Amino acid sequence: xxxxxxxxxxxxxxxxxxxxxxxxxxxxxxxxxxxxxxxxxxxxxxxxxxxxxxxxxxxxxxxxxxxxxxxxxxxxxxxxxxxxxxxxxxxxxxxxxxxxxxxxxxxxxxxxxxxxxxxxxxxxxxxxxxxxxxxxxxxxxxxxxxxxxxxxxxxxxxxxxxxxxxxxxxxxxxxxxxxxxxxxxxxxxxxxxxxxxxxxxxxxxxxxxxxxxxxxxxxxxxxxxxxxxxxxxxxxxxxxxxxxxxxxxxxxxxxxxxxxxxxxxxxxxxxxxxx
Amino acid sequence: xxxxxxxxxxxxxxxxxxxxxxxxxxxxxxxxxxxxxxxxxxxxxxxxxxxxxxxxxxxxxxxxxxxxxxxxxxxxxxxxxxxxxxxxxxxxxxxxxxxxxxxxxxxxxxxxxxxxxxxxxxxxxxxxxxxxxxxxxxxxxxxxxxxxxxxxxxxxxxxxxxxxxxxxxxxxxxxxxxxxxxxxxxxxxxxxxxxxxxxxxxxxxxxxxxxxxxxxxxxxxxxxxxxxxxxxxxxxxxxxxxxxxxxxxxxx
Numbered sequence: 001x002x003x004x005x006x007x008x009x010x011x012x013x014x015x016x017x018x019x020x021x022x023x024x025x026x027x028x029x030x031x032x033x034x035x036x037x038x039x040x041x042x043x044x045x046x047x048x049x050x051x052x053x054x055x056x057x058x059x060x061x062x063x064x065x066x067x068x069x070x071x072x073x074x075x076x077x078x079x080x081x082x083x084x085x086x087x088x089x090x091x092x093x094x095x096x097x098x099x100x101x102x103x104x105x106x107x108x109x110x111x112x113x114x115x116x117x118x119x120x121x122x123x124x125x126x127x128x129x130x131x132x133x134x135x136x137x138x139x140x141x142x143x144x145x146x147x148x149x150x151x152x153x154x155x156x157x158x159x160x161x162x163x164x165x166x167x168x169x170x171x172x173x174x175x176x177x178x179x180x181x182x183x184x185x186x187x188x189x190x191x192x193x194x195x196x197x198x199x200x201x202x203x204x205x206x207x208x209x210x211x212x213x214x215x216x217x218x219x220x221x222x223x224x225x226x227x228x229x230x231x232x233x234x235x236x237x238x239x240x241x242x243x244x245x246x247x248x249x250x251x252x253x254x255x256x257x258x259x260x261x262x263x264x265x266x267x268x269x270x271x272x273x274x275x
Numbered sequence: 276x277x278x279x280x281x282x283x284x285x286x287x288x289x290x291x292x293x294x295x296x297x298x299x300x301x302x303x304x305x306x307x308x309x310x311x312x313x314x315x316x317x318x319x320x321x322x323x324x325x326x327x328x329x330x331x332x333x334x335x336x337x338x339x340x341x342x343x344x345x346x347x348x349x350x351x352x353x354x355x356x357x358x359x360x361x362x363x364x365x366x367x368x369x370x371x372x373x374x375x376x377x378x379x380x381x382x383x384x385x386x387x388x389x390x391x392x393x394x395x396x397x398x399x400x401x402x403x404x405x406x407x408x409x410x411x412x413x414x415x416x417x418x419x420x421x422x423x424x425x426x427x428x429x430x431x432x433x434x435x436x437x438x439x440x441x442x443x444x445x446x447x448x449x450x451x452x453x454x455x456x457x458x459x460x461x462x463x464x465x466x467x468x469x470x471x472x473x474x475x476x477x478x479x480x481x482x483x484x485x486x487x488x489x490x491x492x493x494x495x496x497x498x499x500x501x502x503x504x505x506x507x508x509x510x511x512x513x514x515x516x517x518x519x520x521x522x523x524x525x526x527x
Contacts, residue, residue: 021393025379028390032381105376106394110368111353182297269356273288 008261014113022116022123028186045132047089052080052139055201068205074234077140081230082200084136088129088166089222090191092122096170097177097184104275114268118170126163140233147236154238158228161249165225168253168260175263178274198222224248277366277445279328279351284360286321286343286350286501320346322501324360328494333478333511335488337516338498344481347498348372369395369444374435375428381524384419384426384434385410391438405441409464412437412467417479436464440471447475451482462517485513 015022056076070078099121106112140146177183195201198220204227217223228245232238314434320343328334336344349355352370377394378387388409392402410419413433423431472478472491482488488495488509497505497510505512 017396018393020398021390022389024386024393028379028382028386035381073324105373105378108349108354109372109377110394112394176298182296182299186298270289272354274291 007265011113011115015116018112018116022120025120026123026127029120030127033124033128035196045135048080048083048132048134051083052076055079057215068203069231069235070203070205077136078203078230078234079201080139081133081233082130082226083138084129085162085226085229086195086198086200086222087132088125088162089169089225090195091128092166092170093126093173093187093191094184095121095125096166096173097187099170100178100271101175101275107272107275114271115167115171115264118167118174118267122163122166122170125166144234145236147233151232151236151238154242155229155232158246158249159226161253162225162229164251165253165256168257170250171260171264172256175267175271178271179267194222199226216257219248221248221252276330278330278363279326279365279446279479280361280363281324281326281351282358282361282363284321284350284362285319286346286355286357286359287317287319288355289315290318291315298356320501321350324501324503326411326496326503326506328477328479330476332494333472333492334480335492335495336479336481336498337483337485337488337495337513338504343501344498345372345450348450348479348481351446352448364446365446366385367396368446368448369439369442369475370448370450371439372448372450372454373438375431376508378423378431378435380424381422383414383422384415387423387434388419391435392441393436395442399424409437409441412463437466440467444475446477447472447479449478449482453514485517489513 056079081178096118099117100107100114104116106117107114137146173183173187177187197216199217204217204223224245224247228242228249231245310318317439324347329454336347338344348370349372350357352372353362353364354370377391379390382390385406388406389399389402389515397405413419413430415430415433418426418430423434426434478491480488482493492509495505495509496503497512497516505515
């Protein structure tokens with residue numbers, strides 16, 4: 001156990017020593033994303049904005065149950081924030097599939113702690129999601145008003161968990177996809193299905209046909225991750241239910257993170273032969 | 276004191292045939308469908324490799340294509356893990372393998388100098404101090420402001436070579452990088468290479484330029500099909516290798 005901890009600490013230190021390398025690549029990735037497009041950042045916001053507009057109009061007549069926190073008034077920011085956060089999770093996993101393959105030239109040149117590649121991928125997605133979230137906060141302010149400062153503080157752990165979860169998922173997907181090349185296709189299908197089974201579009205307390213899926217929706221680990229950030233922003237306070245979501249998210253991160261670490265330890269040395 | 280110690284190192288690695296095992300195949304195989312052929316082949320790349328390289332040595336590794344020379348360098352560098360045998364390497368290692376790879380093609384020459392420098396362990400302060408000297412050696416001038424996808428192969432090689440030879444390694448591993456570059460640059464590069472090699476405590480180089488190896492190396496190892504066929508003074512081993520080559524051509 002002590003040996004494992006000291007290995008983890010040493011691994012973390014090696015990642016820290018290479019921080020200039022992967023941070024500069026994150027900056028490079030962000031610049032690349034916006035460089036060649038005339039409208040730049042606006043294009044990458046088009047999807048969540050477009051989806052929000054379409055769904056808001058389409059769901060205008062949608063009956064929202066009175067005893068839960070989402071109403072017709074705050075549905076637009078609810079949707080936009082949900083889509084943006086979900087998009088980050090999807091990107092982390094989907095782009096994460098190729099993170100090691102795309103870095104093959106680096107991996108074959110010198111031994112580096114391979115975790116720096118999913119970290120690079122996810123941080124670039126996080127910057128992109130950050131831009132979208134800023135727009136989301138403007139939408140929130142317009143429709144509902146901004147929550148008090150303490151609530152902003154309360155959602156910081158949620159954001160940290162989200163980013164670390166992204167790194168863990170990207171690492172796992174990267175390892176699996178490098179070994180099984182069809183993983184990304186299967187993942188895209190699974191995530192598409194998950195989009196309808198996670199309270200991104202619908203509030204967690206008001207799913208159509210909820211009866212059968214009730215347990216799944218409540219205990220869907222992604223529900224905790226989303227709601228721990230979104231619900232306090234919309235309600236303007238942080239209560240025990242938000243605490244439950246945060247705990248759920250932290251538990252999910254612990255399980256996924258541990259699994260990702262175990263897989264990394266076991267397969268990191270063999271990855272160079274698979275790419 | 277730098278040193279490289281190999282004791283009974285065997286290396287066997289998996290190579291993926293065609294498209295590789297898919298998740299779908301794995302699931303179906305578990306049910307009732309057996310795959311028609313194996314997707315992974317094991318390659319025995321290195322067999323029972325033992326040697327000691329001490330401080331001050333310059334070792335050349337020669338052999339036919341596929342003998343395991345590049346694999347050996349990568350094992351020394353720590354890129355390929357060792358499961359059988361012992362590999363003990365003391366000193367910081369700098370590898371010059373495929374130096375034209377690992378660039379960000381949409382980034383400028385200047386930014387790529389930074390990225391490669393950071394990968395080699397530089398910090399923003401140390402790389403800034405070296406940037407001008409690296410840039411001057413490339414003679415790329417204003418091209419350094421442009422993204423790398425505007426460069427020719429030769430220009431990329433100049434940039435790669437210049438960045439790679441700005442490091443100060445204790446152990447230097449070189450895998451056949453002297454093959455490109457125009458004639459003027461080659462003369463310049465040779466001088467810089469000599470100076471760069473001179474700074475390292477141990478050099479292990481793989482190449483097919485036997486004259487260069489004979490001049491530079493203090494020892495030569497001849498690899499054949501993953502094993503050490505012979506090792507000793509450059510003149511003797513290179514002569515044996517040449518004789519063997521002539522014999523093979525006569526027999527063919």
